[in-house]
Amino acid sequence: MITLKGAEVSAKIREQVDELCKGMTGSTPKLAIVRVGERPDDLSYERGALKKMEAFGLLAESFAFPGDISDEDFKREFSKINENPEIQGILLLRPLPEQIREKDIEEMIQPKKDLDGISPVNIAKVFAGDESGFAPCTAEAVVEVLKANEIPMTGKKVIVVGRSMVVGRPLSMLMLKENATVTICHTRTENLKETCKQGDILVAAVGRAKMLDGSYVGTGAVVIDVGINVDENGKLCGDVDFDSLEGIASMATPVPGGVGAVTTAVLAKHLVIAGLSQR
Structure with a gap:
């Protein structure tokens, strides 16, 4: 049995990213990783994402909130991240705690910053076969x-x-x-x-x-x-x-x-x- 290692595929995507970056001027794109609580799988994904952004020469910042944060408080904090012009992309680690209305957040996130395809706009594009949006x-x-x-x-x-x-x-x-x-x-x-x-x-x-x-x-x-x-x-x-x-x-x-x-x-x-x- 052949083991399909992700590192080899990642290296090929790195080449695509480097090619895309040749057409970029100005500041380096920045990712916001938004995490609520400390689920082990979320922490693992966050570590991997931070490491990958650094390896690819991109910027990333983690925004971590306590697992018992209220729906109102989280939406207030998420809005700040969503509207920040210095942040070009957002990764929201899910599922969110039950006290937060996840559907509301999915509707709040700007589709152009929604890198993991959670907004209704991007999901609709995936189901329509429209490549202009971001798939998960x-x-x-x-x-x-x-x-x-x-x-x-x-x-x-x-x-x-x-x-x-x-x-x-x-x-x-x-x-x-x-x-x-x-x-x-x-x-x-x-x-x-x-x-x-x-x-x-x-x-x-x-x-x-x-x-x-x-x-x-x-x-x-x-x-x-x-x-x-x-x-x-x-x-x-x-x-x-x-x-x-x-x-x-x-x-x-x-x-x-x-x-x-x-x-x-x-x-x-x-x-x-x-x-x-x-x-």
């Missing part, structure tokens, strides 16, 4: 991994396990745009294991540590794991039991070191595009 970074990263490794999507059966607006649904739209035949599954899908085994490409985006193992994978399938979880030993792991795939899958992404590294590279690319559009 993780969903786009999955497509980038497949393209960089020359894994064809046209005509292939793609099984996406997970129906969130963060990954599952927008990824399905991006896959359809690549002429794949897509099936969206979730934890309540009947005969989930049998359905997953039918996929040429299996994408795990369900948010449950090691939920899928080799028994869910068809012989020779490509497995893309976008999960970021913490196991019983406090270590990062994906939605897939990676070791169980040996001898079954042809290729698979590890966690960590797989899609996550590409997601932050896509975020950097989106930041440069946003910076160029706001000159």
